Amino acid sequence: MLQCFIWTVFVLFFSFSSAQQGFGVINNDWHVSLANQSLTQALKSFVSVLTRNRTILIVGGQNDKNVYQDGMLSMNLPTDVSNITRQAHFISMSTSAIIPFGSNPHGYTYGIDPWANEEWLYIVSPKSSYNATQQRLWQYSITNNVWSSRTLSKPRRNTCVVYVAFSQQQQYLYIIGGAINDNNANDEWTISNEMERYDLKKQKSERMSAMNVARSGHSCVYSTKQKAIYVLSGLDKSQNLTATMERYDIEGDEWSTVWNTTAQAPLAMYNPRALHASVLLESNDTADQIDIVSVGGRGPHDEPLSAVEILSIVAVHNQSYVRSHASSLQFPRSSLAVVSQANYAIFALGGSNTSSEY
Ligand SMILES: *[C@@H]1O[C@H](CO)[C@@H](O)[C@H](O)[C@H]1NC(C)=O
Numbered sequence: 001m002l003q004c005f006i007w008t009v010f011v012l013f014f015s016f017s018s019a020q021q022g023f024g025v026i027n028n029d030w031h032v033s034l035a036n037q038s039l040t041q042a043l044k045s046f047v048s049v050l051t052r053n054r055t056i057l058i059v060g061g062q063n064d065k066n067v068y069q070d071g072m073l074s075m076n077l078p079t080d081v082s083n084i085t086r087q088a089h090f091i092s093m094s095t096s097a098i099i100p101f102g103s104n105p106h107g108y109t110y111g112i113d114p115w116a117n118e119e120w121l122y123i124v125s126p127k128s129s130y131n132a133t134q135q136r137l138w139q140y141s142i143t144n145n146v147w148s149s150r151t152l153s154k155p156r157r158n159t160c161v162v163y164v165a166f167s168q169q170q171q172y173l174y175i176i177g178g179a180i181n182d183n184n185a186n187d188e189w190t191i192s193n194e195m196e197r198y199d200l201k202k203q204k205s206e207r208m209s210a211m212n213v214a215r216s217g218h219s220c221v222y223s224t225k226q227k228a229i230y231v232l233s234g235l236d237k238s239q240n241l242t243a244t245m246e247r248y249d250i251e252g253d254e255w256s257t258v259w260n261t262t263a264q265a266p267l268a269m270y271n272p273r274a275l276h277a278s279v280l281l282e283s284n285d286t287a288d289q290i291d292i293v294s295v296g297g298r299g300p301h302d303e304p305l306s307a308v309e310i311l312s313i314v315a316v317h318n319q320s321y322v323r324s325h326a327s328s329l330q331f332p333r334s335s336l337a338v339v340s341q342a343n344y345a346i347f348a349l350g351g352s353n354t355s356s357e358y
Pocket residue numbers: 035036
């Protein structure tokens with residue numbers, strides 16, 4: 001077993017403001033915020049969401065002894081972001097309904113769109129271990145503090161999940177790629193390009209179009225404005241990092257590679273990575289622009305990264321993309337979690353700097 005140091009303390013703060021043309025970075029700096037605040041324990045590979053109630057929920061993960069966590073933490077953010085160091089605290093939430101989360105729930109996961117749904121947090125993970133024979137959907141009622149779970153289809157590791165809602169009756173989880181165990185008898189996992197859509201109302205799964213590239217440990221975000229999912233980087237079928245990115249058009253059920261029209265080639269990320277985290281910043285204005293910020297992860301030599309980069313989509317129809325570097329994290333981390341607060345700040349939580357995570 002390789003050494004496993006996990007960052008305990010740092011919650012970082014990255015500040016944005018929304019300008020008329022989308023997002024201008026006014027304070028492109030990571031700060032160790034929440035002076036001396038830490039997660040109540042070292043944690044990586046967990047799920048985190050920021051609810052509309054300004055609460056960061058942190059669920060599952062692994063501690064620095066690689067023990068899977070089944071509890072939940074929460075932290076309340078103050079209203080004034082500029083004053084955040086003084087007011088935020090982590091508190092242990094009720095673990096009255098303890099859930100045995102699967103190994104490495106990072107990337108297995110996703111939760112609610114906190115700005116659209118006050119009620120539910122969704123976690124997708126294998127039943128209990130790498131040898132799981134089932135994938136489960138864990139559902140947590142934020143208002144009632146109650147967990148429940150249902151069986152999904154085949155187990156996947158390091159998959160990526162987004163929540164998409166068109167109305168109360170049309171709520172879906174898109175479960176994208178990851179390493180799939182097709183043969184439950186053997187502990188064999190194949191990196192896949194498959195995507196399934198789980199209908200939360202009808203409670204059934206449906207196979208959708210597959211990505212162009214198989215990916216595991218990739219990141220994904222959903223843009224409400226574009227009705228599109230973007231996936232970024234990850235390990236490909238031969239377990240090499242791919243620098244490519246893809247866009248999925250929800251209405252057309254169609255994937256396309258994010259393309260550099262000048263070079264007539266896929267647009268590459270500056271830093272191909274896996275086990276990173278990405279967050280979408282969407283402005284409120286009528287402009288098409290969205291920004292996808294990718295944070296940390298592991299590079300081609302399995303090294304933990306501190307690099308942060310932004311993919312800006314400035315025009316969807318003519319596929320106009322702009323890449324940029326952002327300030328690096330103060331410490332490299334992979335299997336971290338990020339949440340963004342109302343497009344103004346991004347928090348990077350937990351993660352690990354070990355020499356191997358796969
Ligand atoms: C943070 O911790 C350091 C040393 O551990 C201490 O000197 C400092 O006063 C603490 N700051 C706050 C705001 O508690």
